[in-house]
Amino acid sequence: MSYQPHLFPVSVKGVVIHDGRVLLLRNERDEWELPGGKLELGEEPAQCVAREIAEEGSWQVTTGPLLDVWQYHIRDGVDVLIITYGCRLDTDVAPVVSHEHKEAGLFTEAEVSALPMPDGYKKSILSWYARLSAQAT
Template structure:
């Protein structure tokens, strides 16, 4: 069997962003960013971190919540704006203590949304698909 080889002339590079899906009383927690867009809490990995550590750290920094990762939900490439891509990894996360949210200055608002709200909410398709996977469990 002959293996086809092709030369790769460019490499694909994108930052990795780890996002957490937090469900409470059949609602998912979303944050609104500076572009006035709803998204899942979380952010970029730091050097030396594994993705699960990154999502736990980011949720703590952004919301003041301590959580644990239940399971990975999805991973996909997302074009944030034209020609700017981010590799997204979503995790189902459980809050370890009270839901006393202390929103950082990284976001302008937070809110809880039901599965039905997602039908009309302007939310990136990848986030919506990940959230619906958790709701279906």
């Protein structure tokens, strides 16, 4: 019997904080998620997240440090490898949600814990808030 590796799509997500609030998008499962999307063949993850944030929220960003990598089990037979980056906003315009999501929202660090979203996203968000806070002091 030959080895059959598990294959997972890779989704690259960005934590973008503007005026103390993180950008989140509400998906078809009525969960909040970080902006980002599927890594394309030959694409660098940092380029992917910048492209996806521009497509999904109309925000131009500079991709910063890698925050986390984790496997998200959506439902039986559907798992995704999630890569999260901290990102810096390069614009002052309000986010504009694309057709891919129901709504865009900007949330404070304190509001994040009560939102319906995977714990991995919450961990990445809190990590980026902590790094930015440490840089500010």
